[in-house]
Amino acid sequence: MKYYYCFEKLQPIWETDEDGESYPSFSPIFPDSVGWLLLADYEKSTWNLYECSTNNDKWSPNYPVTKETYKLIDLAKEEFPPALALMREEISLKTDFVSDDLIAFEKLISDVLKKYLAMKDDNKFILAEVNNEEIGYLYKDEIYWVLGLSAKNPNYVKWVSDDYFVYTNHIDDFLLTQKQKDNLTIIDYLDMEI
Secondary structure, X not given: OEEEXXXXXXXXXXXXXXXXXXXXXXXXXXXXXXXXXXXXXXXXXXXXXXXXXXXXXXXXXXXXXXXXXXXXXXHHHHHOHHHHHHHHHHHHHOOOOOOOOHHHHHHHHHHHHHHHHOOOXXXXXXXXXXXXXXXXXXXXXXXXXXXXXXXXXXXXXXXXXXXXXXXEEEHXXXXXXXXXXXXXXXXXXXXXXX
């Protein structure tokens, strides 16, 4: 299996819901032999960042990331996954970056990733086991990064999923000691819900 990080634009497509009704949507256009995971998107840009995997030796991405960005993403995946999730969240919330320039978008991604990778040794994030399963994204006995307490409700925590999204769940959904709970800080810039 080969892995790539690349940029691609969303294209208009038609999807079908469970009732057989068609509706317009947007998706990257990759061959069926290529699996993909969205790593970063920005509302004011048509470009998105993806991780792609394939056994197809003839395929390569049209818009691969630079070597520097590739190394940063790999480093985050291997050593500090919260950096990818926080990068994704920050970029999706940006209001001061208005550009469809791919080079500018990649620089933004690299700069934000560097910022969060620099936090690796200076944070109070916790690796915690799941106590209460939620089918589809939170699995019992798995371990996830817990980032901190929700500013809107300190009975909820922000945590990082396997696909680098930041979600909010009740603090009791994780097996945390009282000391760990007391050490969690409030994460107020990620409170879109709860």
